[in-house]
Amino acid sequence: MKDRATVASAPTTPGFRLAAATGLHKGDRPYQQDQVLIMNHPRTPGCVLGVVADGMGGRSGGRKASDQVLMTARQLFSRYKPGRDEAVATLRQLLEDANTVIKLTAISSEEEPHSTLAAFLMNPGGDCVWIHAGDSRIYHFRNGQLIKRTKDHSYVQALVDRGEISEAEANIHPQGNILLGCLGMKSTPPPVDIHLVPKLEPDDLLMACSDGLWHYFTPEEMGRVLHEQSPRAAAELLVSEARRRARGTGDNISLVVLKLEALPVAADAAD
Numbered sequence: 001m002k003d004r005a006t007v008a009s010a011p012t013t014p015g016f017r018l019a020a021a022t023g024l025h026k027g028d029r030p031y032q033q034d035q036v037l038i039m040n041h042p043r044t045p046g047c048v049l050g051v052v053a054d055g056m057g058g059r060s061g062g063r064k065a066s067d068q069v070l071m072t073a074r075q076l077f078s079r080y081k082p083g084r085d086e087a088v089a090t091l092r093q094l095l096e097d098a099n100t101v102i103k104l105t106a107i108s109s110e111e112e113p114h115s116t117l118a119a120f121l122m123n124p125g126g127d128c129v130w131i132h133a134g135d136s137r138i139y140h141f142r143n144g145q146l147i148k149r150t151k152d153h154s155y156v157q158a159l160v161d162r163g164e165i166s167e168a169e170a171n172i173h174p175q176g177n178i179l180l181g182c183l184g185m186k187s188t189p190p191p192v193d194i195h196l197v198p199k200l201e202p203d204d205l206l207m208a209c210s211d212g213l214w215h216y217f218t219p220e221e222m223g224r225v226l227h228e229q230s231p232r233a234a235a236e237l238l239v240s241e242a243r244r245r246a247r248g249t250g251d252n253i254s255l256v257v258l259k260l261e262a263l264p265v266a267a268d269a270a271d
Contacts, residue, residue, distance in 0.1 A: 017263060020257060021230075021234070021235045021256075022036045022254075024255075027252050028248055029250075031063070034054050035063075038050050048121070051256065061112060064102075065183065068115070076094050103184055116179075116183070117133045122206075126201070127198055129196050129197070131195075137149055139214075140204065141207070141223045202260050206257070209254060210255070212253040213242050216241070226257065
């Protein structure tokens with residue numbers, strides 16, 4: 001499968017306009033288990049949902065799990081009404097409903113499906129909420145500088161938190177693929193980490209991505225590319241460079257980019 005980047009346009013919102021793109025590549029794996037979604041609200045301009053789901057559990061199991069996440073996301077977002085519904089409650093329901101369906105799928109499957117979740121929901125006024133479970137990440141950049149990112153629910157992140165290894169050591173740790181929490185686990189409910197951005201500003205950018213991408217970059221590298229390029233061009237460049245740096249050992253790659261572009265200033269009227 002070749003690199004893919006698609007632009008999802010959105011109507012202009014007061015103060016900024018939205019540009020978005022997705023990227024998806026199977027890497028050096030024999031099959032694709034990641035899934036991505038960027039979706040404009042069907043009735044409310046300027047309301048956007050972005051989702052990355054990294055499926056695990058064998059070829060069919062992992063893809064079923066990530067498919068369930070996206071199906072649940074589409075259903076809930078189509079019923080979501082800004083101003084009436086709470087974005088936090090909607091994303092929490094996305095996590096809980098998708099987790100339930102994945103666990104039910106496992107009952108009738110020979111595989112043991114699991115999935116990460118990284119999802120953000122932006123309302124027309126610019127307020128935004130994100131939620132994540134697993135090691136798919138969400139980054140918030142402003143003018144190319146990292147403002148905040150999610151913290152992985154993984155074994156190596158726990159080691160970092162305890163001061164036993166550094167971030168650099170975590171990136172090459174042999175047990176870096178062990179998750180402590182995600183969707184579909186039998187005995188452990190998925191972690192619920194939620195973050196609120198009171199108001200996104202022009203030149204802000206959100207990116208959700210799987211570990212098949214972020215593993216190969218520093219935040220500074222990603223921020224620079226995302227700031228200097230359009231979402232589509234940035235997605236293509238990041239996927240291509242991740243493929244090069246993987247040297248034939250890359251995982252599935254998925255990313256969703258949402259960029260708030262400042263509106264051009266109107267020229268002063270001539271006398």
